[in-house]
Amino acid sequence: MPVNPVHTALWPAPHASEAVDATVHVPGSKSVTNRALVLASLASEPGWLRRPLRSRDTLLMAAALREMGVGIEETVSSSSSVAAGQDRAGEAWRILPAGLRGPATVDVGNAGTVMRFLPPVAALADGPVRFDGDPRAYERPLNGVIDALRVLGARIDDDDRGALPLTVHGSGGLDGGTVEIDASSSSQFVSALLLSAPRFNQGVEVRHTGSSLPSMPHIRMTVDMLRAVGAQVDSPESGGEPNVWRVTPGALLGRDLTIEPDLSNAQPFLAAALVTGGRVLIPDWPARTTQPGDRLREIFTEMGGSCELADYGLVFTGSGSIHGIDVDLGDVGELTPGIAAVAALADSPSTLRGVSHLRLHETDRLAALTKEINELGGDVTESADGLHIRPRRLHGGVFHTYDDHRMATAGAIIGLAVPGVQIENVATTAKTLPDFPELWTGMLGV
Known part of the structure; x- marks a missing residue:
């Protein structure tokens, strides 16, 4: 209570x-904006996000990626079609991928997408990345992501809490491979691994082992957005094995995306x-x-x-x-x-x-x-x-x-x-x- x-x-x-x-x-979708920020930051070429959401969660995501070396430039259109009251400063973001680096410190606030999507990105960085956040963030489960990343070759210090604060010791890459997780407490565990998987040496095969999987539309969103930037993904809804997702390693394309x-x-x-x-x-x-x-x-x-x-x-x-x-x-x-x-x-x-x-x-x-x-x-x-x-x-x-x-x-x-x-x-x-x-x-x- x-x-x-x-x-x-x-x-x-x-x-x-x-x-x-x-x-x-x-305003624009938080879920789409934060996924798009991650994918654009991992791409092999620059991209655009138009009409992104500017809120605490998305600004935390952008700040974290900047901290790890990604260039994110904000531009203002001269168009008069921007709705009254909207923040013109965030009308478009130019994403300039770069070599991910540490040391870095990430404030996740209390944003599930930031605390779960970015540890796999940090595993690709060259150097340590520390994650911290609001007091409530310490109570939210991260074990699904932490345990999976360790199986895939990452080194993470979390004092066996399975929660924040933690440090991901990036080594410039990640082996990847097959991993089993129980994502019944959050579908974000699956999405977190899939978003960065094209950059893993072997890609990834994620097998959900729990009895139920909430928020399936968010996983379908992740899969659709991966495919839109050129990733090869096998998923249950496309005829694949139930509760199994496979992402092939490969380069991601920079896109010009308007956020819903x-x-x-x-x-x-x-x-x-x-x-x-x-x-x-x-x-x-x-x-x-x-x-x-x-x-x-x-x-x-x-x-x-x-x-x-x-x-x-x-x-x-x-x-x-x-x-x-x-x-x-x-x-x-x-x-x-x-x-x-x-x-x-x-x-x-x-x-x-x-x-x-x-x-x-x-x-x-x-x-x-x-x-x-x-x-x-x-x-x-x-x-x-x-x-x-x-x-x-x-x-x-x-x-x-x-x-x-x-x-x-x-x-x-x-x-x-x-x-x-x-x-x-x-x-x-x-x-x-x-x-x-x-x-x-x-x-x-x-």
């Missing part, structure tokens, strides 16, 4: 007095249409994507909305009613906080299943959601792998975030329908969604 932090920096969550009707330009909007970060805005019976347009929603957030179209439609995907984006419309749902979120666990917030406002109970791994995210999300919704008058209980939510009349109060960006946006969703909700440390949304308070109040016309 999380411990309540001190009630500081409280943000009054805006209460919606009428149905929303807004267009919201959602972050569909998971679109969730609170779509939820606003559902909760208020309004309408929200998210421009540039992709027709085809591996982002988990794309499942929101299906889930929120089942909960009472409707959507239309057109060339210009996704239009989501609420019906004025919110229905409970029984859904397995194992592949899209990051959507759980927002879905739980909507479910707490529904006209019937909900069961959210398949998300036991959320206990190891930025906070124990299952315990945190249970505690915070119940303290507003809700009726939420934890199960072994999820939540049971029975809607009750809610009241105002402090909604704690535990330095978890998705807890903050979940509280904001509830605040639309419940007067007097105050979000503790809404600034934590900067982890993946910069300027969330401004986007939120702009949507509401406040």
Whole structure:
């Protein structure tokens, strides 16, 4: 059970007095941006990332790669098409690969992608690379990556913790080969090894040995992005062996990539249409994507909305009613906080299943959601792998975030329908969604 932090920096969550009707330009995908940064840094030629997300997690990734010798230049386009309020300084990044080097020190913050994707990169560096981060980062598992890298030939000092802080002693290369890991606590263990695998002398064969594997769309995202830069990957979805991924060694190409909007970060805005019976347009929603957030179209439609995907984006419309749902979120666990917030406002109970791994995210999300919704008058209980939510009349109060960006946006969703909700440390949304308070109040016309 999380411990309540001190009630500081409280943000009054805006209460919606009428149905929303807004267009919201959602910044780029964190998951795509950080994978693209790694792949571009390992390429054999320069590349471009256009419309990258500039948030705490992505800036930590860029800073870490710069620390290891990669050139990352920020440019500003003269185009007038940049959405109002977006940070023009990050409109495009030029990535200039270089020989990876140490000694270096990497601050991972509390970013799972940074703490897991970069130790394999550091194993390719010439010299030691030390990894450290926020206190919560020390509690998040890294053993899957650490143990696998040792099998593949890396030397790592972690004092047998299987967690931060740690030092990777890069030797300029890595043998690679076959490795078995249990990635049931995080699919990022698999993605971490695959992203750097083309630079391993023998490539890699990753075999997942656990009973379940959460967040499969994120692994498919990794595979698709590897193939887009020229890597050869055999994977289960392309007819390969179940739970086995093989990457052949070879050079990666520099690409000119435009980053998709972050569909998971679109969730609170779509939820606003559902909760208020309004309408929200998210421009540039992709027709085809591996982002988990794309499942929101299906889930929120089942909960009472409707959507239309057109060339210009996704239009989501609420019906004025919110229905409970029984859904397995194992592949899209990051959507759980927002879905739980909507479910707490529904006209019937909900069961959210398949998300036991959320206990190891930025906070124990299952315990945190249970505690915070119940303290507003809700009726939420934890199960072994999820939540049971029975809607009750809610009241105002402090909604704690535990330095978890998705807890903050979940509280904001509830605040639309419940007067007097105050979000503790809404600034934590900067982890993946910069300027969330401004986007939120702009949507509401406040």
